[in-house]
Amino acid sequence: MPPRRPLTLRDVSEASGVSEMTVSRVLRNRGDVSAATRDKVLEAARTLGYVPNKIAGALASQRVNLVAVIIPSLSNMVFPEVMTGISNVLDETDLQPVVGVTNYQPARAEKVLYEMLSWRPSGVIIAGLEHTDAARAMLRSADCPVVEIMDIDGDPVDAMVGISHRRAGRMMAQAIVEAGYKRIGFLGTKMPLDHRARKRFEGFTEALAKAGLEVEDQQFYEGGSGMTKGREMTAEMLKRCPDLDFLYYSNDMIGAGGLMYCLDQGIDIPNSLGMAGFNAVELLGGLPMQLATMDACRTEIGEAAARIIATRAEDPSGGGGECIELTPTVAHGDTLRAV
Amino acid sequence: MPPRRPLTLRDVSEASGVSEMTVSRVLRNRGDVSAATRDKVLEAARTLGYVPNKIAGALASQRVNLVAVIIPSLSNMVFPEVMTGISNVLDETDLQPVVGVTNYQPARAEKVLYEMLSWRPSGVIIAGLEHTDAARAMLRSADCPVVEIMDIDGDPVDAMVGISHRRAGRMMAQAIVEAGYKRIGFLGTKMPLDHRARKRFEGFTEALAKAGLEVEDQQFYEGGSGMTKGREMTAEMLKRCPDLDFLYYSNDMIGAGGLMYCLDQGIDIPNSLGMAGFNAVELLGGLPMQLATMDACRTEIGEAAARIIATRAEDPSGGGGECIELTPTVAHGDTLRAV
DNA sequence: GTGAAAGCGCTAACAG
C-alpha cells in the first residue's frame, strides 16, 4: 500500500482514461458528456473513493457553497430552532450552513466572523443588530448577502428578518394590563448582555407607563437560564415584595422555574398572581400549568433568512436590503387571565 | 467608488510598499519581520479592511484549520453540551469547529460527511459508532484523525471517546434492583433510530435478568422528546399496568414529563413508584422533585475528542486509535430510593 | 462531445 496521498482529479482521470477536464464535468453534472464516458468516470471515482477538493474548486471557480451562521449560543433553545428553519430551506439548494458560536462575547463574535468571512461564504446570517464597529465594517465589506436576524429594531447592514422586541414587550404589557394586573415585577438577564431582552423590557415599561403603571420590582441575573435560577429569583422577589400580582420573565426557562416555585407554595395562579415568559419553549409542554408566553417565530426567521441568501445566490444582481418583520402572538396559557 | 473586488494580498502589498510574501508573513505572525515593516503592513491591511482568503491559503499550504463535527441534532440538549466541550479545547488552538447536522438520517449523514470531507478538515468528530458502509469508507480514507464520540460499545474507525451505554443501562438496573423495585416499565425512543438508547436498554434488561427480573411493560415513541410526550406515555402505561413500581425513561425530558404527571396524580414518589431518566439535563433543576438520572459526561466527551484532534494536528505522526472510556455516575435524585 | 492552457490567491522553499 503506497503512502496515502489524497486522491486528485488526475487520479480519476488516469484510472478512467478520460481527461481531467471531462472528469470534472462529469463530477459536477456540467455540460454534455456522453453516457459512456460518464459511466467510466463515475465508476473510477467510486472505486477509488475520490472526494473532490472543494478548496481547489472554490479557488478556481470563485464560488463557495457555504453560508456562515453566527449565533451567540447553542444552549439557548432559540438558536437550534432558527438553525432548523435555515436547514429547511438550504436543504433544497446546494448551500450548506456552517455554524459559528460566539457565547455572547463581542470579541469572539469578531473573531468568528473574521474566520468565516475568510472562507468567502455565499452569505452570512448573524443574530442581532448590535455588533462592534469592527464587525459591522467586516459585514459591510463582505462581498455577499448579510442577513441580521431575530430583531428588527435597528439599522441593518444589509437585510434583516425578525420580530420587533420592543413591540413584543408592549404587546405583553397590554395583555397584562387588560387582564387587570397592577403590581408587576420583572425578572430577566442583565441587559447590557442581551439587547433583545432590553428592547422587550423597554417596550414593556413604555406600554405600562401608558396605562399609568410601572414595574414595582426588578431583578437581573447572569449566566445560564435554567429553571433553578428562575425558582431562586422568584423566591427572593416574592419575599421582598409579597404584594406583586404579576411576574414577567425575560424567558420561558426562568419563568417555568418561577412557576414551579409558586405552585409549590400553593399560590393561586393566575388569580392572586399572574406570570408570563417569552419564547414559547415547547419542551415545557408537560408542566402542570402552561406559562403565558410569546412565540418569537424562530423557525420562520431561519427560513426567511435562508431564503434571502438562496435567492441572491441564484441571482447575485437582485435583492439587497430586504426587511422582513414577523409578528409574534401572545399565548395566555394558564398563568395569564383572559379578559 | 470602483466596482467592489475582493481585496488580495497584492492590494495590501501595494498599499504598504512591502512584498506580498512579507505581507503574508506579517498577517500570519510567521518568521521574523521587523517591527517597522510589520506596522506598515498591519496599518495598510486594517485601513483597507483586508480579510485573507483562506481558500487560497489552504490550497497552498495544504492545511485547513477546520474540524468537522457531525451530530444528529441540535434540539437534543446533549449535543450543544458536547459542542461546548469541543469549543473549550479548540479555543486554545487555531482550530475551528464546523458543525454539520444529520437529523438522525443516515442518508443526510453521508451527504454532510462528504461535503465536509471535501473541505479537507484537520479532523472529524462524529457522533456514534454506527454508520452506513459508505460513511465508514469515507471516514477510513479521510486523511485526518477521526474521533467517534458518545459511545464506545463497538469498533471505531480510528479513535473513540464516550461512555459504555450498555454499562450505563446495567448500572441503572442495579441501582433500581438494590433499591428494591421489582415491577419495572420502560419508556423510550424507537430503538432502530437510536443505537445508544438501544444499548442502554440491552444492558438494562441484561442486569435485570441477572437479578431474576424483567421489564414488565415497554413503550416506544418517535419524534421530539418533550415533556408532553413523557406525560402522555406515562399516563398510558400506568393505565395499562397500574401495579408497576418503577419507570425507566430513555431520557430526562420524557422522564420529567412523566414525573410531572405522577405528581399531579398524587402518586407517592419514590415509595409507591420510582422513576429514572438518562442524561442529567440541568435545565430541569427547578422541578419540584429531582429525577434520578445518569450523567453522560457530555462536556468531557467533547473536550477529550477535541484534545485528540488538537494533539494530532500538532504532531501528525503520533497517536491513532485512541480509546477513552468515561464513567457515568448514577444520581438518585428524589425519585429513586437510596438503599 | 472533448481536450489544452492558464490562472484563481496564497504559501513553501529557497535565495539573497
Place this chain on the structure above:
DNA sequence: CTGTTAGCGCTTTCAC
C-alpha cells in the same frame, strides 16, 4: 530580515 519562483487542485476559456 526580505524577495523570488513555483506550484497547491481545480475550473474557466477557448480550441478542436
